[in-house]
Amino acid sequence: EVQLVESGGALVQPGRSLTLSCVASGFNFDGFAMHWVRQAPGKGLEWVSGISWNSANMGFAASVKGRFSISRDNAKNSLYLQMSDLRAEDMGIYYCAKISTRFYDSSGYFDSWGQGTLVTVSS
Amino acid sequence: IQMTQSPSSLSASVGDRVTITCRASQSINTYLNWYQQKPGKAPELLIYTTSSLQTGVPSRFSGSGSGTDFTLTISSLQPADFATYYCQQSYRTPYTFGQGTKLQIK
Numbered sequence: 001e002v003q004l005v006e007s008g009g010a011l012v013q014p015g016r017s018l019t020l021s022c023v024a025s026g027f028n029f030d031g032f033a034m035h036w037v038r039q040a041p042g043k044g045l046e047w048v049s050g051i052s053w054n055s056a057n058m059g060f061a062a063s064v065k066g067r068f069s070i071s072r073d074n075a076k077n078s079l080y081l082q083m084s085d086l087r088a089e090d091m092g093i094y095y096c097a098k099i100s101t102r103f104y105d106s107s108g109y110f111d112s113w114g115q116g117t118l119v120t121v122s123s
Numbered sequence: 124i125q126m127t128q129s130p131s132s133l134s135a136s137v138g139d140r141v142t143i144t145c146r147a148s149q150s151i152n153t154y155l156n157w158y159q160q161k162p163g164k165a166p167e168l169l170i171y172t173t174s175s176l177q178t179g180v181p182s183r184f185s186g187s188g189s190g191t192d193f194t195l196t197i198s199s200l201q202p203a204d205f206a207t208y209y210c211q212q213s214y215r216t217p218y219t220f221g222q223g224t225k226l227q228i229k
Contacts, residue, residue, distance in 0.1 A: 035218075037166075044209065044220055044221070044222050044223045045158075045160075045166065045209055045211070045220040045223075046220065047216075047217055047218040047219065047220070050216070050218075059216045059217070061217050062217070095165055095166070100171070104216070105215075105216045107154045107213045107214060108213060109156040109168060109171035109172070109211075109213055110156070110158070110166070110168060110211070111168050111171070111177065112168075113165040113166055113167070114165060115164075115165055116165055
């Protein structure tokens with residue numbers, strides 16, 4: 001059974017940094033690209049970032065480009081999202097999602113999701 | 124690529140046939156996926172690549188379309204189906220989602 005467990009969500013002040021983690025199990029982690037998708041309170045889903053199986057390729061939403069970075073450690077079955085210069089509009093639940101392809105931009109589908117971790121940005 | 128769902132909300136009864144529409148701002152071939160999200164839960168994949176049913180999803184769910192216009196149909200609503208549904212294009216990054224359709228009990 002595929003399991004994705006996020007952690008690291010917290011209450012942070014605007015302008016500060018935070019790192020989210022996602023630990024995967026139940027599948028061959030280094031065979032798939034991984035993504036972060038977020039959901040602002042009461043709102044819809046927004047793709048944030050994705051990374052290919054070997055970390056060679058990655059992409060970001062325009063709203064986070066230059067402030068967020070994504071990485072993975074295949075030896076630890078772990079995915080990370082490093083967030084800096086956090087803003088009120090970054091607030092929400094961040095989901096780790098497995099995609100069906102090896103490359104993050106290869107037209108796959110999100111077939112497994114974690115339970116999410118909550119990021120609150122407020123002074 | 125902008126994704127627009129209609130309606131944004133829908134009231135229906137158990138046993139009803141329901142159709143949700145998703146329109147892309149440009150052609151996305153058949154790279155269209157549907158997700159179901161219940162309150163307080165993560166989204167779950169229902170249908171991928173327009174019409175392929177994810178393992179374990181009941182056959183009352185079906186999808187169709189191509190190019191810019193797509194539909195999700197639930198043939199006979201069950202109590203477990205009352206949720207919010209999202210379409211998502213995977214034709215090109217940034218991957219984008221529709222705004223969601225909230226399906227409520229009439």
